[in-house]
Amino acid sequence: MEAMTTITASLIDRGLEDYMLETAMLKVFTTERLWECINDVFQIYGGSAYFADRPLERMMRDARINQIGEGANEVLTSFVALVGMRGPGMEFKEIYDTMVKPTRERGFAKAWTAGKHRLSATVRVPEIPVHSPELRLFANQLGRLIWRFNIAVNRALITYREPILDMQLVQERIANAVMDLFAATCVLSRRDAELQLAQRNGSSSAPEQLAADLFLRQSFRRIRGFLAGLTDNDDKSVLATANSVLGKPAR
Ligand SMILES: Cc1cc2nc3c(=O)[nH]c(=O)nc-3n(C[C@H](O)[C@H](O)[C@H](O)COP(=O)(O)OP(=O)(O)OC[C@H]3O[C@@H](n4cnc5c(N)ncnc54)[C@H](O)[C@@H]3O)c2cc1C
Secondary structure (H helix, E strand, C coil): CHHHHHHHHHHHHCCCCCCHHHHHHHHHHHHHHHHHHHHHHHHHHHHHHHCCCCCHHHHHHHHHHCCCCCCCHHHHHHHHHHHHHHHHHHHHHHHHHHHHCCCCCCHHHHHHHHHHHHHHHHHCCCCCCCCCHHHHHHHHHHHHHHHHHHHHHHHHHHHHCHHHHHCHHHHHHHHHHHHHHHHHHHHHHHHHHHHHHHHHCCCCCCCCCHHHHHHHHHHHHHHHHHHHHCCCCCHHHHHHHHHHHCCCCCC
16 A cells, blocks of 8 residues: 555656546555455454444544545446556557448558557567566566456457446456556565665665565465456356346346
């Protein structure tokens, strides 16, 4: 949470003009994690957590509003997925429009550029630059996950096309994956900076690494799970059950 906040703030300080996506990801990711922390602490303190002379019951109430206020997390989750996919979606539209109407003005040139972008995202595994050799393995894993994420987004856009705008179960997995990719990138960047600082200060032993390592491992595992869920899920059954409970005809 700290790493994401620092990186997002530094992007804004360095003049990034459009930071809607970064701030939306920061808001959703950190408010969900804060809620998990408070909920766990509450359980650890047991019944005594309820006593109003302790700070926990107040913390629980205050942490919960963060998931609702300043943009409810469900709404922002859809926002992250849809705004994030807008660029690739427009590129696919160029290709599709040219295929159905090859005579459209400059259609072939636009479709060619769009096709090259889409293709390079699926062919090339991005290199994540890190200065510290001990982080190279994590950087390589992150690069491969970004590559897999690109392929998964391409596949979702090709499979669902415009109806994806209403498919919040799909949007949620894509948004959750990209929020963890952003969080992992921020943690890796901060860890790299800490290691480099220790080296510059002549410290013989590297500062504590366990928490960052654990976060990256768990984040990568979550990302793999979100991406797997795009093709292996119970969505049809979930929607059929919801429609049945709401008395709506099955779609
Ligand atoms: C203590 C407190 C302080 C507040 N202070 C302020 C303030 O200072 N200024 C201010 O402007 N407002 C304030 N609010 C209001 C707050 O911003 C709203 O409660 C918040 O935006 C959610 O709107 P809502 O309550 O109408 O819920 P709704 O918008 O009705 O949402 C209810 C539920 O439905 C979900 N939902 C809604 N739309 C979608 C969708 N499209 N897809 C999926 N799920 C969806 C939401 O995520 C939520 O879980 C405050 C609220 C509280 C409780």
